Amino acid sequence: MESISSDNHMKVLVTGATGYVGTRLVPRLLERGYSVRAASRSMAKLQARSWATDPVVELVELDVLDRDSTFAALSGCTHAYYLVHSMNPQTRDFAKADKLAAANMVAACEAVSLRQLIYLGGLGESQDNLSKHLQSRSEVGTILHAAKVPTTFLRAAMIIGSGSASFEILRYLVERLPVMVTPRWVSTPSQPIAIRNVLEYLIGCLNREETFNKVFDIGGPDVISYRDLMDTFAQAAGLPKPVVLSVPVFSPGLSSYWINFITPVPSYIARPLAEGLRNPAVCTESSIKTIVPQKLLSCEEAVRLALERIELQNVESHWTDAGKIPPAEWCNESDPAWAGGTMYVDSRSVIIDGTKEAAWAAISQIGGTSGWYYANWLWHVRGSLDRLVGGVGSGRGRRHPKELRPGDAVDFWRVGAIEPQKRLLLIAEMKLPGQAALQFEIEELADCSTQITQTALFHPRGLAGMAYWFAVSPLHEFIFNGMLRGIARASGSKMTQRPKKLQKRYV
Numbered sequence: 001m002e003s004i005s006s007d008n009h010m011k012v013l014v015t016g017a018t019g020y021v022g023t024r025l026v027p028r029l030l031e032r033g034y035s036v037r038a039a040s041r042s043m044a045k046l047q048a049r050s051w052a053t054d055p056v057v058e059l060v061e062l063d064v065l066d067r068d069s070t071f072a073a074l075s076g077c078t079h080a081y082y083l084v085h086s087m088n089p090q091t092r093d094f095a096k097a098d099k100l101a102a103a104n105m106v107a108a109c110e111a112v113s114l115r116q117l118i119y120l121g122g123l124g125e126s127q128d129n130l131s132k133h134l135q136s137r138s139e140v141g142t143i144l145h146a147a148k149v150p151t152t153f154l155r156a157a158m159i160i161g162s163g164s165a166s167f168e169i170l171r172y173l174v175e176r177l178p179v180m181v182t183p184r185w186v187s188t189p190s191q192p193i194a195i196r197n198v199l200e201y202l203i204g205c206l207n208r209e210e211t212f213n214k215v216f217d218i219g220g221p222d223v224i225s226y227r228d229l230m231d232t233f234a235q236a237a238g239l240p241k242p243v244v245l246s247v248p249v250f251s252p253g254l255s256s257y258w259i260n261f262i263t264p265v266p267s268y269i270a271r272p273l274a275e276g277l278r279n280p281a282v283c284t285e286s287s288i289k290t291i292v293p294q295k296l297l298s299c300e301e302a303v304r305l306a307l308e309r310i311e312l313q314n315v316e317s318h319w320t321d322a323g324k325i326p327p328a329e330w331c332n333e334s335d336p337a338w339a340g341g342t343m344y345v346d347s348r349s350v351i352i353d354g355t356k357e358a359a360w361a362a363i364s365q366i367g368g369t370s371g372w373y374y375a376n377w378l379w380h381v382r383g384s385l386d387r388l389v390g391g392v393g394s395g396r397g398r399r400h401p402k403e404l405r406p407g408d409a410v411d412f413w414r415v416g417a418i419e420p421q422k423r424l425l426l427i428a429e430m431k432l433p434g435q436a437a438l439q440f441e442i443e444e445l446a447d448c449s450t451q452i453t454q455t456a457l458f459h460p461r462g463l464a465g466m467a468y469w470f471a472v473s474p475l476h477e478f479i480f481n482g483m484l485r486g487i488a489r490a491s492g493s494k495m496t497q498r499p500k501k502l503q504k505r506y507v
Helices: 020-031 043-047 067-074 094-111 132-145 165-176 195-204 226-237 252-262 267-276 299-311 356-363 376-388 462-490
Strands: 012-014 036-040 057-061 079-082 116-122 151-156 179-182 214-218 243-246 344-352 413-419 423-428 434-444 450-460 495-501
Touching: 012 020, 020 036, 020 195, 036 043, 043 057, 057 067, 067 094, 079 094, 094 132, 116 132, 116 195, 132 151, 151 195, 165 226, 165 252, 165 267, 195 214, 226 243, 226 299, 344 462, 356 434, 356 450, 356 462, 434 462, 450 462, 462 495
Parallel strands: 012 036, 012 079, 036 057, 079 116, 116 151, 151 214, 179 243
Antiparallel strands: 344 450, 344 495, 413 423, 423 434, 434 450
């Protein structure tokens, strides 16, 4: 579809630019000739995006829960996309946070006399007995729609695309469970839509007066139940159709725990999505098709395309991209003891006859399908235990098997900092009585050999945290040494110095 000609005075703000939809929307806006201001809570994540260096994109930090930050991000913009939500483990009441964020956005939009605000919400808002997630999406839409600026509200059901949370739940359920006992909501009708069609609608509405102050339902050509969608996925993936037994005793809440256990999607995401599946999500009007004509992919076409992207390791964005990078200031070993309290440090090093490039190639592929280079079964056990207590577990894997960028998930860690061929800092996101980090540093020595230093850091929380550290410390002796040996092997180099424990520090 050809883009509508944009005037030279347009500047488009994309909030949530490092999220699943935002990461894909920004480059497509740039391709259509728009000047873009990409906003996220993390500048490091913005700078790591492939489009970050484009001369017509501007990067800004934005926290929509902070009114001053929101005003600053919108200043000078003519149009804006609202693609943020507060559904994360750090927010106890995401609905309350979403309403505050929407109110801040409205105030800022009115202050700068924005020419158009575009919001992507969820289908099902007009019904009673909505899930908390859909109710929140509806409330946000109402707040934004009441703004004294032209608004466009797009309502979508399940989005099918490589890396989306909904698609990952579907994929893992079908791949891992040939027989399923499911709740009644598997028969609820919905109208899924491919991510590429969502993006076309988002761009097609931009600067179109006929979309101002309107609400549009967007969906694909198929109205389908979740049960039939699982059959569609199985056929596209070349798998046997799952045997599905529907029972009334499976509540959405119980379903979310099952999803959390079987798939990599944690309970704080799985529960709202599972609860939302009880509500029919079918388009009640189709006027957007005339305003923004495009070829709508069927569910089978969308699934096949998503699987192809995964197979080619070309997943543009992933559900794990969303959220803050955990703070890493606490693990600065150079700080004095009184600055942050007790911190336990376990450092070990190995020297290889290879280059720093070879060492980095191994370190940057850690986790996911590559594993942890030693005792992978123990890492899986640790991940399973974390899932049992409501943590993220280790099933998230990685967005890409070889590439890393700030904010990427690596099993139950997240990349806190990365300096290629020099340093990788992973911050733990599993449930712990404290804060944990794992750091790898590479140093090229005078004799052209390379030293790899691996450091575990732990900031305990109370007596339980101290007890935890001393309970797991004996495991470090063979797990961490084994990891260093494994990294050396993966680099294709020989060790000239076996793993050596450096001075253990308690600061």
